[in-house]
Each structure stands twice: as C-alpha cells, then as structure tokens.
Amino acid sequence: MDSAVTRELILEGLDCAHCAAKIETQINHLEGVNTASLNFITKTLRIEVDSSGLLEDVLNQTYKIINTLEPDVQVGEKDSKAIYTRKEINTQPLIIFLLSFALVAVALASSLPASIKLILYLSSYLLVATPILYKAGLNIIKGQIFDEYFLMSLATLAAFAIREYPEAVAVMLFYRIGEYLQDLAVDRSRQSISNLMDIRPEYANLISNGKTEQVKPEDVVCGDIIVIKPGERIPLDGIIVEGSSSLDTSALTGESLPRYLSAGDEILAGYLNIDGMLKVEVSRAYQESAVTRILDLVENAASHKAPAENFITRFAAYYTPVVVFAALALALIPPFVFNAGNPREWIYRALVFLVVSCPCALVLSVPLTFFAGIGKASRHGILVKGSNYLEALNYVNTMVFDKTGTLTTGNFKVINVNAQPGIEPADLLYYAAAAEYYSQHPLAISIKMAYSGIITEEHIGEYQDIPGYGIKATVMGREVLAGSIKLLENENIICPHHSPSVTQVHIAINKNYAGYIELADQLKPDVPQAMKELREIGMKKLVMLTGDNELAAHQITTELKLDEIYSELLPQQKVEMMEMLESRKSKNERLVFVGDGINDAPVLARSDLGIAMGGLGSDAAIEAADIVIMDDEPHRLPIAIKIARDTRAIVVQNIVFALGVKAIVLALGAVGLATMWQAVFADVGVTIIAVVNSLRLMRGNY
Numbered sequence: 001m002d003s004a005v006t007r008e009l010i011l012e013g014l015d016c017a018h019c020a021a022k023i024e025t026q027i028n029h030l031e032g033v034n035t036a037s038l039n040f041i042t043k044t045l046r047i048e049v050d051s052s053g054l055l056e057d058v059l060n061q062t063y064k065i066i067n068t069l070e071p072d073v074q075v076g077e078k079d080s081k082a083i084y085t086r087k088e089i090n091t092q093p094l095i096i097f098l099l100s101f102a103l104v105a106v107a108l109a110s111s112l113p114a115s116i117k118l119i120l121y122l123s124s125y126l127l128v129a130t131p132i133l134y135k136a137g138l139n140i141i142k143g144q145i146f147d148e149y150f151l152m153s154l155a156t157l158a159a160f161a162i163r164e165y166p167e168a169v170a171v172m173l174f175y176r177i178g179e180y181l182q183d184l185a186v187d188r189s190r191q192s193i194s195n196l197m198d199i200r201p202e203y204a205n206l207i208s209n210g211k212t213e214q215v216k217p218e219d220v221v222c223g224d225i226i227v228i229k230p231g232e233r234i235p236l237d238g239i240i241v242e243g244s245s246s247l248d249t250s251a252l253t254g255e256s257l258p259r260y261l262s263a264g265d266e267i268l269a270g271y272l273n274i275d276g277m278l279k280v281e282v283s284r285a286y287q288e289s290a291v292t293r294i295l296d297l298v299e300n301a302a303s304h305k306a307p308a309e310n311f312i313t314r315f316a317a318y319y320t321p322v323v324v325f326a327a328l329a330l331a332l333i334p335p336f337v338f339n340a341g342n343p344r345e346w347i348y349r350a351l352v353f354l355v356v357s358c359p360c361a362l363v364l365s366v367p368l369t370f371f372a373g374i375g376k377a378s379r380h381g382i383l384v385k386g387s388n389y390l391e392a393l394n395y396v397n398t399m400v401f402d403k404t405g406t407l408t409t410g411n412f413k414v415i416n417v418n419a420q421p422g423i424e425p426a427d428l429l430y431y432a433a434a435a436e437y438y439s440q441h442p443l444a445i446s447i448k449m450a451y452s453g454i455i456t457e458e459h460i461g462e463y464q465d466i467p468g469y470g471i472k473a474t475v476m477g478r479e480v481l482a483g484s485i486k487l488l489e490n491e492n493i494i495c496p497h498h499s500p501s502v503t504q505v506h507i508a509i510n511k512n513y514a515g516y517i518e519l520a521d522q523l524k525p526d527v528p529q530a531m532k533e534l535r536e537i538g539m540k541k542l543v544m545l546t547g548d549n550e551l552a553a554h555q556i557t558t559e560l561k562l563d564e565i566y567s568e569l570l571p572q573q574k575v576e577m578m579e580m581l582e583s584r585k586s587k588n589e590r591l592v593f594v595g596d597g598i599n600d601a602p603v604l605a606r607s608d609l610g611i612a613m614g615g616l617g618s619d620a621a622i623e624a625a626d627i628v629i630m631d632d633e634p635h636r637l638p639i640a641i642k643i644a645r646d647t648r649a650i651v652v653q654n655i656v657f658a659l660g661v662k663a664i665v666l667a668l669g670a671v672g673l674a675t676m677w678q679a680v681f682a683d684v685g686v687t688i689i690a691v692v693n694s695l696r697l698m699r700g701n702y
Helices: 017-028 052-069 092-109 114-141 148-161 165-197 290-303 307-336 343-356 360-379 387-395 425-435 442-450 485-490 527-536 550-560 571-584 601-606 619-624 636-670 676-698
Strands: 005-012 033-039 044-049 074-077 204-208 211-215 225-228 238-242 245-248 259-261 278-282 382-384 396-402 413-419 460-466 470-475 478-483 503-509 512-520 541-545 564-566 590-595 609-613 627-629
Touching: 005 052, 017 033, 017 044, 017 052, 017 307, 017 360, 044 052, 052 074, 092 114, 092 165, 114 148, 114 165, 148 165, 148 343, 165 676, 307 343, 343 636, 343 676, 360 382, 360 387, 360 636, 360 676, 382 387, 382 636, 387 396, 387 590, 387 609, 387 636, 396 571, 413 425, 413 442, 425 442, 425 470, 425 478, 425 503, 425 512, 442 503, 442 512, 478 485, 485 503, 527 541, 527 550, 527 636, 541 550, 541 571, 550 564, 571 590, 571 601, 590 601, 601 609, 601 619, 627 636, 636 676
Parallel strands: 396 541, 396 590, 541 564, 590 609, 609 627
Antiparallel strands: 005 044, 005 074, 033 044, 204 211, 204 225, 225 278, 238 278, 245 259, 382 627, 413 512, 460 470, 470 478, 478 503, 503 512
16 A cells, blocks of 8 residues: 655745635645645645555646636745745836826815716726736636635725725725735745745765865765865765864854864754865765755644644634625615615625625734744754644643753763772773673763773674663673663672662673673753743743663752652653653643653653754654754753744734724724724734734844
8 A cells, every 4th residue: 555645836926825725725625635734934835645646636636726716826846945035026016006096196186077086086996906806706707706806806896886986996905005015024024934944055065086066965975075165054964074164053053152073073964164174974865964854844844733823724714704794794684674774884884894804814924923933943943843833832831851861961971980809990891891882872882982992893792782771792702781780680690789879880791790880971051041941931840751770860850959750760661651740731731751852752752742852863853853952952942932932922912913903893894983994904904913913023032
C-alpha cells in the first residue's frame, strides 16, 4: 500500500483571505485528502494525500477549485528558494481613486442639473466598481455567491436604486481604497517575514579539481569541500577543516554576540562569516541542512492551526450567509409584513447590514497574528512547529525538565578514579574508556577524553549497549561492564556500598568489581536566571526527571529550588512519570517536557508539549519535539511563553474589536442610526486596524 504523499503549491496573486479560507475548506473535502492547509500570508498550499496513486486526481481537482474561486490566481509548484518577494507599489489604482473622488466631489459641490450629476456619479462609480462587479458576476455564474464582491456590488447597486448616489459611490470608493491599503499592510507583513528567508543561501563555492567554482547548494554532496569567504553566508552544514573566523549566528540562534570557530568545529548553514576564510567539509546535504529544516518548519507551521484559527474559519462560513439573509429579512419584513414605515428606509438599513457582513478582518488578522508570533519566536532562536503549539504555551503551569544536557551542560569531567586494591587507577580508566569506545553518551565521551592513551578497534571485541544501564564489552579478551550499579547487580556482581554525591560509573572486569569513576556536571550559566523568570511569569511547578543518582539530582534541585524531583529513572520510567504527572493536571492545562531531544525523544513525543534543547542538529529532536530551542539556552523558555501570551492577547484583541464594532454597527443599522459610511469603517477600517495591530508582534525584543 502506498504511503501518504505531500505536495506544496504556490498561489501567486492570492489577495483575498476569505477566498483562501474557502479554497482550503473545499480541498479538505476532496476524497483522498488527509489534510490541506493554505497559508494566506505565504500563499503556500500544502496538501497531504492518502497515496501517490491519488495525487494526480487530487491536484487536478485542486486546480479546478482554485480556478473557480479565484480565476486570477496562478498556481505553481513550490520552489526551494524564497517565496517572498516585495511587490512594487502600483500607482494606477491611486490615479483611478483620485479621478473617481474628483468626479463625485464635482457632483456634490456643483449646482449642475440632476441628469449631469447622475452621469458624474455613474462615471465615478464605474471607475472603481468595474473590477468588483466583474468578479461578482463571474462568481455568481460559478455558484459562489456569498463573498465580499457580491456583498459590495449588491449594496452599492441597491443604493443607486434608492437614489443614494453619493453613498453608493463612497462605499465602493472607500472599499477599494481599503482593499489597496490592506494589500500594502499584508505585503509589509510578508516582507517582514521574508527577512527570515534571507538566511537561505544562494550559492556555494565548491572546490573541484583544484579550482573553486560557484554552484547551487543543492548540487553539493556530503564530503565535498567548500570555501566561505568573509561576508558570505554558510550554505551547508559541515566541519571546518581549515581556517578560523568569527561568525554571526543570530539568524539561527538569536544570539547577538559573534561566535569564534576554528578547525574541527561544526558549522551550520545560515551562519554569516564575518572576518576569516574557511574551508568546510560538507556533512549534510542541502535538503537536510539546519537552515533548510528551519525554513521548512516555519513555512509549514500554518498546517498546525491553533483553535482560534479553526474557530474563525468555521465562524466565517456561517457568519456571512446569516447576515445576508438577516439583511433581506430587514428589507422586506418590517415594511411589507408589519407595514412599518417607508420601504426605502428599510432597504437602506439592509444595505448597512450587507456592507458590514464581510468577515475579512477576522479571517486575515488571526492567522497573520499567529504567523507573526512564529516569526518573532524564530528570530529569538525558538522554532515553533505550529500555531497550535504556540497557543498551547498559554496553558502551561508545570514544566518538566531532563537534567543532563538540558539544565546542565552535559560536559562531564572526570574528577576522581577510585580503583579497588590491586588495580591501578590508570588501568581502570583504560578499561572504562575502551568499553565506552563506540558510545556517544556524554559520560562516555568524558571518560574517553580523560584517558590520554591510545585505544583502537582491535582492543575491543564484542560490544553491547544496554540502554539505561551501561555498556558490556570485551576488552583485550576480558569482559568489562561499565555503567550504573544496577548493571553490575543484574550480573550478580557484589558492589561495595557507596553514597554518591556526584555521578559515578562503576566498572567490573571478568565478573569482579574493579572500582568506580566519579564525574561532575555543571549547570548551564543561564539556568538559574531562566528558572527565576519562569517563576516570575507565573509557572507554578518546576519538576526534574533524571537517570542520575538521587544525591546528585538533589544537589541540582536545592540549587534551583525545584518543586519535585524523580531520579534514577530509565527512559521508559520517564514516560511513566510523565503519565503520572499528566493524571494530576487540570483539564485545560498543558504539561511541557523539556529535554535534549535525543535520549528523551519518547518523553518529548508523549508530553502535551515537547521542547527540545540544543536539538538543532538532531533528527530525533526535530521529529519528536513541538518546539526546538536552537541555541541550547534555557533562558529562551520564558521568552517563548511571553511571545505566546502576546500573540494570544493580540488575537483576542482583534476578535473582540472586529466582532464588537460589527455588532454595534449592525445594531445601530437595524434601528436606523448607522449610515453606510459607518458600515464601511466597520468593514474596511476594522480590517486595516486589525492587520496593523497584528504587525505589532514583529517589533521590539524580550
């Protein structure tokens, strides 16, 4: 059976947020479509289909839907390059607006005959209304009635019918001006987001046959050597083989201070080389590089929608038809059923309803706010994989942390080698380092670094990694166990009693206890401040889960004043503890686990919200976590929560403001106290204000 396939399309010329929502809804109803998400801000349509066999049919139906709803939109495959381009300001609409305004001003200010004034009003109206009338007529023919083009056309033509000429022209004129300003505001937001896209490299300097040639990053393979000159952006992930330089890492990590790197250091695509010439051996293909994964995650974050976005989409589908039928009832029932006043007056009130009913302020501003929040987070080195995860941060009261690599540096240092009588400490360290030869665990790396001798593969025979316990290996013909005291006890090896205050690795050789190695880990420098800030912003409970011994864990707990600690846990036991903690939380609360993204992948996946620390280069982190802290610094956690709260606050402001103003104008219009001028403000004015309010997120720092 074929697996699900995903295809991404670009919809150039998509300028209607309401239409974008309708396109997304209809594609989601197609047979074979798992999910379809259309991001109006990036103009990207992402479709996941059940199987490759259905893809062509789904795409054909998708093209038909888009052509029906938005015939002027051009659909194309998404290119791997940046999709954000700044549009040149089109002055033609401004000329039309000025000419239309001049004609209606002459009609209003002069004492010309009524017939001449009517010609001026009609001319002014047709100048601005023709594109709207054309789109409305085309959509009616295709069965798409309830959109803003139909509403504005019906309202203004009806205003002409009841001889409200100035207001008919003014409504259409200000609607078009509002549309124009709205497009400028959205384009500005797209451009502000596009600054993030500037980190995508355009070329790589590849060394081939002794010469340097400029090629596309996609054409470079692992193992190739590339050159990065001062001022150039790093195009691919790799290891520096020659040279040293200061690098601006802010695009990926949010860190403002340059980072000095030299031969042997890892370097990531997206960094900016400041002052040195570097030769780099490529370690990841372009599609797997850090910058590509970051950009893909930011662009595709819209596919994971927050509850507020889903609510607005559903709301808009019912809101417009309800208001239209309410307007029809308002125009017909009072004058013709209850004989209540002049029909012309009730028709005018109904027209106010029609003008107000467009839901663009909500359909546009809410997704834009979440997208701006995700963009803001990315500039602070926080990668959020969806607006639903950003929203969920608002409901976090408890944070659960792994210890090693999350709260501590994970760079252990051997501080003592305690060998049993008859065994030299140097020999004990050798056997431990040899047993850990293939392991990449932080403890193993520290032990290998502490041993100054040479160890080769020929020294090691059989090798077995026992997760959560340690290593079992044959070293120079001897069976060596290196790990926790539980590992030795499981092998029925008698161990002397110890009361560890630091992390210990116990060693047994040929079933006999040989001694233990003590290692110390250090808190990350920013952890105390991060914990303090989390408390200050209202975090009620901070919990730590660790596989380390109880005394070492309690030392960290005391220093950071954590609320709960659970130590000496195996990976599966961490999952069990998370389930226990989840059973204690309230219905609306979200439980967060913060881990290093590699050993903690099962817990990250099991938690309500998984945050990976320092997981930028880890596939496990990218896959399992919902949020990735790109520079391994815990002080980003309170920043993430602040951004989430600011985002939600602006979303709530926009919803309350838009619905509140529309409700007031609808109520005033129903009793004859609102004019069509006020209705225009309730539609176009509210949309522009909501969009501008959303863009506030892009400013300032935390």
